[in-house]
Amino acid sequence: MRGVVSAGMASALERRTLLDCFDLVVGTSAGALNAAGFLGGVVEGCLAAYHGAFTTRRFINPYRLLIARAAIDVAFTLDHVDERLDAARHSRTVTSAIPLHCVAVDVDTACASDLTDLHSEAELRAALLASSRMPWIGGGPVEFRGRRWLDGGLAEPIPHRVAVECGATHVLVLMTRPLGVGRTPPPRLANRIIEGRLRRLNPALVELHRRRSSDYEIVVREIAVATSEPDPRRPAVFGLRLPRGGPEVGQLERRPAVLAAAGQAALEHAEALLDEAGVLTAPAAANAASNS
Numbered sequence: 001m002r003g004v005v006s007a008g009m010a011s012a013l014e015r016r017t018l019l020d021c022f023d024l025v026v027g028t029s030a031g032a033l034n035a036a037g038f039l040g041g042v043v044e045g046c047l048a049a050y051h052g053a054f055t056t057r058r059f060i061n062p063y064r065l066l067i068a069r070a071a072i073d074v075a076f077t078l079d080h081v082d083e084r085l086d087a088a089r090h091s092r093t094v095t096s097a098i099p100l101h102c103v104a105v106d107v108d109t110a111c112a113s114d115l116t117d118l119h120s121e122a123e124l125r126a127a128l129l130a131s132s133r134m135p136w137i138g139g140g141p142v143e144f145r146g147r148r149w150l151d152g153g154l155a156e157p158i159p160h161r162v163a164v165e166c167g168a169t170h171v172l173v174l175m176t177r178p179l180g181v182g183r184t185p186p187p188r189l190a191n192r193i194i195e196g197r198l199r200r201l202n203p204a205l206v207e208l209h210r211r212r213s214s215d216y217e218i219v220v221r222e223i224a225v226a227t228s229e230p231d232p233r234r235p236a237v238f239g240l241r242l243p244r245g246g247p248e249v250g251q252l253e254r255r256p257a258v259l260a261a262a263g264q265a266a267l268e269h270a271e272a273l274l275d276e277a278g279v280l281t282a283p284a285a286a287n288a289a290s291n292s
Contacts, residue, residue: 003030008266045084070139103152
């Protein structure tokens with residue numbers, strides 16, 4: 001649910017019709033879902049759904065774990081249709097001239113991979129489910145192109161490096177935690193269950209899971225340095241992040257008021273930075289977007 005923050009930021013880009021400034025869009029987990037919405041022209045609809053339809057127990061219901069079912073049903077968000085999220089949005093994403101790159105972790109290699117070249121709505125759906133398949137609470141691995149996949153955040157919590165590997169010279173990174181806020185580990189019991197499930201799939205995945213917090217901090221520092229101290233010899237990376245003291249959103253947050261406030265704060269913060277930079281219409285500027 002922290003994706004409401006990057007949805008708010010992407011909404012500021014959508015409002016100013018800046019999509020065509022980007023040559024590619026990269027996302028991990030909820031960031032991949034928002035990236036697809038951005039390419040489909042409905043990211044503002046996604047923002048509204050985060051504090052609307054997505055707060056229902058149809059999407060998140062931890063009690064389902066008691067009957068051995070997934071607590072989070074991402075397929076619901078893909079199937080959901082309302083006045084702002086039309087059924088044709090997935091077709092627009094697939095046919096967009098700007099490619100979508102979804103980061104997921106290969107169960108058998110325990111390595112992150114870039115799922116792209118999505119030529120059908122079925123492929124798009126599978127790639128999005130793979131990128132966002134959180135271990136245990138999201139269910140078992142997702143099958144895609146003959147392999148099994150889990151949430152890309154296990155190995156690439158913020159996929160700006162993937163954008164650079166794809167050839168981006170300028171990367172705008174939409175970050176979902178405010179300055180000064182790091183990753184927090186899951187409760188001890190949940191952590192033991194998750195590690196047990198991962199160990200049965202591939203013991204190497206357990207090490208990925210245990211390194212998540214430290215790897216996240218390394219990536220955050222890397223982006224912070226690139227943002228504050230640009231190096232002309234390297235691709236330009238700008239991390240867009242809520243200021244210190246900004247709203248924090250929990251992974252399973254379902255309170256509409258909390259989610260609406262966080263999304264609005266992210267939207268206003270992004271718009272303020274665009275105003276400060278004098279960005280009013282679509283200039284030929286950055287060439288990659290990366291969602292965390």
